[in-house]
Amino acid sequence: MKTSIRRRAAAVLAATIVAGGAMTAGAGPAFAADPTVRFAASNQQSDGSRSVVVYVDGRLAGTAYWTANGDKLQAVDPTPDGYGISAYLGTNPVREATTRGHNAPYTATTTGDLPEGRSYTFWVCVGKGGWQRCSPIYSVKS
Numbered sequence: 400m401k402t403s404i405r406r407r408a409a410a411v412l413a414a415t416i417v418a419g420g421a422m423t424a425g426a427g428p429a430f431a432a433d434p435t436v437r438f439a440a441s442n443q444q445s446d447g448s449r450s451v452v453v454y455v456d457g458r459l460a461g462t463a464y465w466t467a468n469g470d471k472l473q474a475v476d477p478t479p480d481g482y483g484i485s486a487y488l489g490t491n492p493v494r495e496a497t498t499r500g501h502n503a504p505y506t507a508t509t510t511g512d513l514p515e516g517r518s519y520t521f522w523v524c525v526g527k528g529g530w531q532r533c534s535p536i537y538s539v540k541s
Contacts, residue, residue, distance in 0.1 A: 436460075436525060438534035447516075447540025451523045455482055461498065463523035465539045472496045472509045474523070479503040482527045488539070489520030499526060513541035 437454040447467035453460045461484030464473040474486040476498035483499030486507075496507040513519075518540050524533040 433530065433532075436532045438523065440534070440537055443538060443540070447518075449521060449537055449539050451486075451521075451534055451537065453484060453523060453525045453534075455480070455525060460484065460525050463496075463521075465519075465521045467540055470510055470513045470541055472521075474498050474507045476501070476503040476505050482525050485524045485526070487520075487522050487524070489536075515541055517541050 434456045437457075439452040439454070441450045443449050444467070447465075449465050451463045453462065458480070459478065460480060460482045461474065461476045461478075463484060463486035464471070464475070465486070465488060466473070472486050472488050472494050474484040474496040476482070476484045479502065483497060483501075485495060485497035485499060488494040488509075490513070494509050494511065496509040498505045498507050501507070518538055520536045521539040522534050522536045524531050526532070
């Protein structure tokens with residue numbers, strides 16, 4: 400009788416260890432660390448233009464541009480790394496140029512006449528699947 404209980408206990412313990420190991424192995428990717436993102440913004444140019452370069456894990460992921468001459472907003476995705484770049488201008492409604500959903504290399508451009516000399520906010524986001532990280536908000540002019 401003691402042998403039967405010991406075998407059962409050993410079997411239950413072994414099953415618990417195997418199941419626990421399988422759960423740990425399966426859970427690894429779900430708890431993977433977010434990538435490191437860095438935004439490198441240029442100084443605002445005298446005409447109000449600005450650019451923001453996006454790096455993910457130390458590699459170039461894309462660039463966002465606000466060009467005051469022509470009121471042009473651009474998002475540029477130069478590499479097929481799976482990350483999309485979205486550029487935003489704080490107008491009403493907010494203007495967006497995005498490469499998400501397009502194969503790289505790809506450039507998205509949004510234009511539209513704005514009153515001269517007016518200040519706006521400008522920011523960029525990088526995303527992949529449901530994950531997204533956005534830059535600080537920068538000042539630009541039309």
